[in-house]
Amino acid sequence: MTPLGRALGYLAMILVGIVVVTPLLWLVIMSVSSTRDLTSLPLHWIPQRLDFSRYHRLLSLATNSDGQIFLFALRNTLEVAAGAVVVSFLLAMPAAWLISRREGKLDRLLLLVVATYMLPPLLFVVPLYRILSGFSMLNSPWGLMIADSTIVLPFTTWLLKGGIDSIPAELEQAAAIDGANLWRIWIMITLPLARPIISTTILFGVLIVWDEFLYAMIFTSDQSAQTLTVVIADLANGRVSDYGLLATAGILAALPPVIIGIFLQRALVAGLTTGGVKG
Amino acid sequence: MLGRRTLLLLLPLGLGLLAVIGWPLVQTVWLSFTDAQLGDATGNFVGLANYAHALRSHGFRHALQVTLTFSLSTVIIEMILGLLIGLLLDLPLRGRNILRGLLLIPWALPTVINAMAWRVIYNPDFGALNALLTQTGIIGAYRSWLGEPGVALTAIAAADIWKTFPFVALITLAGLQNVPRELKEAALIDGANAWGRFRAVILPAIITPLTIAAVLRIIDTIKVFDIIWIMTRGGPANATKSLSIMVYEQAFSFGNAGYGAAIALLSVAISVVLIGGYMRVSRAQPATA
Amino acid sequence: MSRTAWLACTCLVGLAVAGAQHARANTVLHGLFMAQAGYSEADVRKMTDAYTKLHPDVTVDLEFVPYESLHDKIVLSKGSSHGYDVVLFDVIWPAEFAKKHILMDVTSRVSPAINDGLEPGSWTTVTYQDKRYGLPWLVDSKFLFYNKAIMAKAGITEVPTTWPDVIKDAKIIKDKGILQYPLVWSWSQAEAMICDYTVLMSAYNGSFLTADGAPAFQTGGGLDALNFMVATMKDGTTNPHSTEYLEEDVRRVFSAGQAAFALNWSYMWSLAQYNAKESKVTGQVGVEVSPGVPGRSKISSVNGAMGLGIPTSSTNADAAWDYITYLTSQPVEDAYTADAIPSWKASFQDPKLMDGDEGPMARAMEQAEGQLFPRPFVPNYQQFSAALQQNIQQALLGKVTPKAALQAAADSINGD
Numbered sequence: 001m002t003p004l005g006r007a008l009g010y011l012a013m014i015l016v017g018i019v020v021v022t023p024l025l026w027l028v029i030m031s032v033s034s035t036r037d038l039t040s041l042p043l044h045w046i047p048q049r050l051d052f053s054r055y056h057r058l059l060s061l062a063t064n065s066d067g068q069i070f071l072f073a074l075r076n077t078l079e080v081a082a083g084a085v086v087v088s089f090l091l092a093m094p095a096a097w098l099i100s101r102r103e104g105k106l107d108r109l110l111l112l113v114v115a116t117y118m119l120p121p122l123l124f125v126v127p128l129y130r131i132l133s134g135f136s137m138l139n140s141p142w143g144l145m146i147a148d149s150t151i152v153l154p155f156t157t158w159l160l161k162g163g164i165d166s167i168p169a170e171l172e173q174a175a176a177i178d179g180a181n182l183w184r185i186w187i188m189i190t191l192p193l194a195r196p197i198i199s200t201t202i203l204f205g206v207l208i209v210w211d212e213f214l215y216a217m218i219f220t221s222d223q224s225a226q227t228l229t230v231v232i233a234d235l236a237n238g239r240v241s242d243y244g245l246l247a248t249a250g251i252l253a254a255l256p257p258v259i260i261g262i263f264l265q266r267a268l269v270a271g272l273t274t275g276g277v278k279g
Numbered sequence: 280m281l282g283r284r285t286l287l288l289l290l291p292l293g294l295g296l297l298a299v300i301g302w303p304l305v306q307t308v309w310l311s312f313t314d315a316q317l318g319d320a321t322g323n324f325v326g327l328a329n330y331a332h333a334l335r336s337h338g339f340r341h342a343l344q345v346t347l348t349f350s351l352s353t354v355i356i357e358m359i360l361g362l363l364i365g366l367l368l369d370l371p372l373r374g375r376n377i378l379r380g381l382l383l384i385p386w387a388l389p390t391v392i393n394a395m396a397w398r399v400i401y402n403p404d405f406g407a408l409n410a411l412l413t414q415t416g417i418i419g420a421y422r423s424w425l426g427e428p429g430v431a432l433t434a435i436a437a438a439d440i441w442k443t444f445p446f447v448a449l450i451t452l453a454g455l456q457n458v459p460r461e462l463k464e465a466a467l468i469d470g471a472n473a474w475g476r477f478r479a480v481i482l483p484a485i486i487t488p489l490t491i492a493a494v495l496r497i498i499d500t501i502k503v504f505d506i507i508w509i510m511t512r513g514g515p516a517n518a519t520k521s522l523s524i525m526v527y528e529q530a531f532s533f534g535n536a537g538y539g540a541a542i543a544l545l546s547v548a549i550s551v552v553l554i555g556g557y558m559r560v561s562r563a564q565p566a567t568a
Numbered sequence: 569m570s571r572t573a574w575l576a577c578t579c580l581v582g583l584a585v586a587g588a589q590h591a592r593a594n595t596v597l598h599g600l601f602m603a604q605a606g607y608s609e610a611d612v613r614k615m616t617d618a619y620t621k622l623h624p625d626v627t628v629d630l631e632f633v634p635y636e637s638l639h640d641k642i643v644l645s646k647g648s649s650h651g652y653d654v655v656l657f658d659v660i661w662p663a664e665f666a667k668k669h670i671l672m673d674v675t676s677r678v679s680p681a682i683n684d685g686l687e688p689g690s691w692t693t694v695t696y697q698d699k700r701y702g703l704p705w706l707v708d709s710k711f712l713f714y715n716k717a718i719m720a721k722a723g724i725t726e727v728p729t730t731w732p733d734v735i736k737d738a739k740i741i742k743d744k745g746i747l748q749y750p751l752v753w754s755w756s757q758a759e760a761m762i763c764d765y766t767v768l769m770s771a772y773n774g775s776f777l778t779a780d781g782a783p784a785f786q787t788g789g790g791l792d793a794l795n796f797m798v799a800t801m802k803d804g805t806t807n808p809h810s811t812e813y814l815e816e817d818v819r820r821v822f823s824a825g826q827a828a829f830a831l832n833w834s835y836m837w838s839l840a841q842y843n844a845k846e847s848k849v850t851g852q853v854g855v856e857v858s859p860g861v862p863g864r865s866k867i868s869s870v871n872g873a874m875g876l877g878i879p880t881s882s883t884n885a886d887a888a889w890d891y892i893t894y895l896t897s898q899p900v901e902d903a904y905t906a907d908a909i910p911s912w913k914a915s916f917q918d919p920k921l922m923d924g925d926e927g928p929m930a931r932a933m934e935q936a937e938g939q940l941f942p943r944p945f946v947p948n949y950q951q952f953s954a955a956l957q958q959n960i961q962q963a964l965l966g967k968v969t970p971k972a973a974l975q976a977a978a979d980s981i982n983g984d
Contacts, residue, residue: 009372016364020381023441026407027396036848039824043410087295095292098285113292116300117495118550120502122526123543126310126317126536127303129644150299157292182284211389213505218531218644221600222631229391233509234603236395237634243399250392261387262380265449316668317643403809404821420748426756426812428965512636514757515811516961531640532950534668 163197329541361447382445394509428518651881702877749807770941771868
């Protein structure tokens with residue numbers, strides 16, 4: 001590279017870095033600034049005194065406090081995420097294996113599954129509401145888990161199929177010749193080898209559920225089932241007038257997915273790029 | 280024998296899809312041909328009246344225009360920015376791992392939190408954007424970002440682009456990293472015909488991931504709901520009322536479940552057309568994936 | 569009724585209810601409330617705790633949603649197995665809820681004591697076609713709040729008593745460079761804006777509908793009101809960011825000392841005047857009933873009351889009614905005057921209220937109470953309001969003239 005190109009490259013990197021970091025940094029500053037600093041004119045960029053009380057407030061379990069609402073929502077989000085991911089995995093795994101091993105003959109089926117991603121959640125809200133209501137599963141993490149599976153399931157099938165593609169079928173055939181049945185082959189060979197893609201799939205599912213808002217807003221109503229996105233939307237829509245508390249809630253709620261993202265960056269991106277759909 | 284096993288293996292997924300997607304979808308399609316109201320079990324069959332009403336109505340055309348504007352502008356900018364930054368991150372420069380790590384944060388941020396954060400930043404009286412722009416002299420006076428029809432959709436699009444261009448950049452980068460280093464270096468050193476090298480070496484490596492990214496983004500932006508709901512709820516003066524917001528308003532606020540279902544299905548049709556068009560264009564590329 | 573007598577009564581009623589439901593030991597009531605304005609979430613929980621102490625056999629699950637979600641949540645819950653037993657509803661919904669059979673008709677449950685004890689004006693909140701669908705709970709209007717310190721700085725000694733005077737004072741404040749935008753409103757595309765518009769319409773003596781139910785706002789007082797709004801945008805007395813503001817934004821701007829005048833619900837009074845954590849203008853706030861327009865009206869108002877009702881899907885209507893009568897009772901309302909001014913006639917005779925911290929707010933409320941100006945009672949109110957919201961914003965943002973905007977709203981309502 002020429003020195004000029006190198007310099008331009010660094011300049012561009014710094015610029016991108018600033019664009020990405022500035023809003024995040026401001027979120028952090030807001031979370032530790034006093035309300036007075038945040039409503040001053042001209043704006044106080046640097047807080048006069050660090051105020052961590054909001055973190056304390058959101059992480060306390062006192063009855064009916066903001067903290068209780070927040071922490072219960074965190075628990076609900078984890079429950080829903082775990083449930084939706086496990087259910088999706090169990091349903092998708094056999095089919096994903098089969099589609100992969102048939103090498104193209106069932107690709108149309110996969111395409112159909114993936115195409116359901118095109119359907120907006122709003123399309124399902126009214127019927128799902130009636131179904132969940134019929135089973136008394138409104139305002140329950142279980143009901144939301146089922147609803148969220150509509151989004152997680154197609155992704156899971158797609159990612160798993162792509163991952164299984166990279167496991168040589170010969171290994172399984174060798175085991176089959178030795179007399180192992182399909183169940184044993186999976187346990188002994190396929191699943192262990194597919195571990196990287198399985199963990200990617202699981203964490204990707206968690207990210208999807210963590211992001212989901214519409215179903216959670218409509219199908220849940222109180223602390224027993226509400227997830228983080230709903231709580232934050234309620235906060236933003238007038239429950240509190242303290243921007244600092246909004247920022248704090250946002251930071252705390254975003255930490256788990258961000259940590260997952262950084263931890264997983266290579267696997268996630270690789271999973272998406274090697275996914276089963278062939279141009 | 281083989282047939283039965285095939286069936287057995289497909290059964291869990293098939294049943295699952297039928298239960299949570301197929302059956303609700305059938306119900307929605309049926310709803311769209313009725314005048315059903317929310318809360319009432321059934322409505323009267325009205326044929327294509329809901330669709331005809333939507334296509335004729337000014338509200339639908341406006342929402343369609345908002346949706347397409349949002350979708351096309353964000354996807355195009357995200358793809359270009361993402362591609363450039365993906366290429367940048369592939370250069371042998373120091374600190375690129377740090378930048379790659381930083382890019383993951385906006386991408387992993389839940390949409391609702393991103394929307395909330397930008398709404399606070401855009402706040403006209405106490406927001407950071409006005410403070411920053413006036414203190415650096417770029418604008419003379421505080422202005423309204425989400426309260427002016429001409430600006431609100433752009434402001435929302437900017438927030439969406441900030442969150443999503445990193446996704447495209449990371450996907451581009453992953454594709455580039457599959458290209459052998461010698462090949463890339465050869466392409467770089469021989470700068471004489473940069474475009475030709477780009478087409479021969481770089482493009483084949485990234486066209487598939489980029490296509491996937493573009494398709495996912497088109498789908499997501501046609502469905503856009505969360506970010507608008509949190510930031511403006513469709514205002515001011517309907518300037519940000521996308522199809523999804525219109526569906527919500529019709530189906531839930533006004534209780535016109537049948538009409539809402541028809542609009543939702545029309546938006547799916549638009550996704551299909553856009554993706555079909557995109558596929559056609561991207562397949563026309565010489566590079567194969 | 570004295571407080572002790574009343575408490576004794578509640579206990580008796582409680583015992584009776586407990587006795588009647590002897591077989592089912594525990595009644596669980598699901599209540600849906602609003603987490604904004606009016607009674608705060610914490611205080612509703614306190615009232616409820618006090619109630620369940622009196623009724624150990626009843627537990628109440630409370631849910632709080634933003635105002636923007638309240639209507640849709642109530643409608644969605646219809647016909648679902650997970651229904652509510654008590655819902656807070658806005659004055660504009662009884663017509664729709666009656667038509668869709670979402671709320672129970674409770675006319676026969678209202679005792680004469682309650683019937684006569686509440687301010688007569690408050691009953692319009694829960695009444696549609698002579699049937700009552702609940703008890704009024706938050707009687708409210710929008711009031712003119714002003715900042716005494718800013719007015720003094722501008723040399724204004726008298727509180728304006730007409731809207732033209734408000735604008736005149738605002739211009740003085742603007743011209744002296746004290747504030748760039750002296751007025752702030754909640755004019756985002758939401759119900760909040762319709763409430764502000766209603767206040768001004770009542771000031772200009774306009775009406776939403778003709779006698780036979782056709783739109784009438786596009787002429788006369790309705791048009792004058794929008795002309796007034798647009799004029800204040802143009803002359804720079806109104807904060808132009810008002811077009812993206814809800815009530816809480818108005819409170820934030822006013823409480824930061826960034827506005828001399830603001831139109832808001834009564835809940836802003838104690839927060840802005842007494843709560844130093846929320847407000848930089850404590851001790852400087854004044855409140856009056858919204859002014860009128862010379863030759864048209866003396867004062868103006870909007871009926872922003874809410875009510876507590878029982879959804880038809882509830883299986884615990886008796887217990888729900890008992891809980892509602894407790895929440896709306898005078899002793900409970902009198903204990904939480906910082907949140908909302910009571911709806912009981914007798915409360916306004918109580919020196920503790922009228923001369924206490926809430927006195928100025930209560931006096932303004934007393935004036936408004938007699939003539940709360942209603943928004944139209946139409947079953948398709950949501951569409952009606954949405955059409956007005958979007959078209960009024962078009963005018964406020966200078967895209968179309970007020971006349972054209974209101975005509976377009978009227979056309980779209982007629983078209984439905």
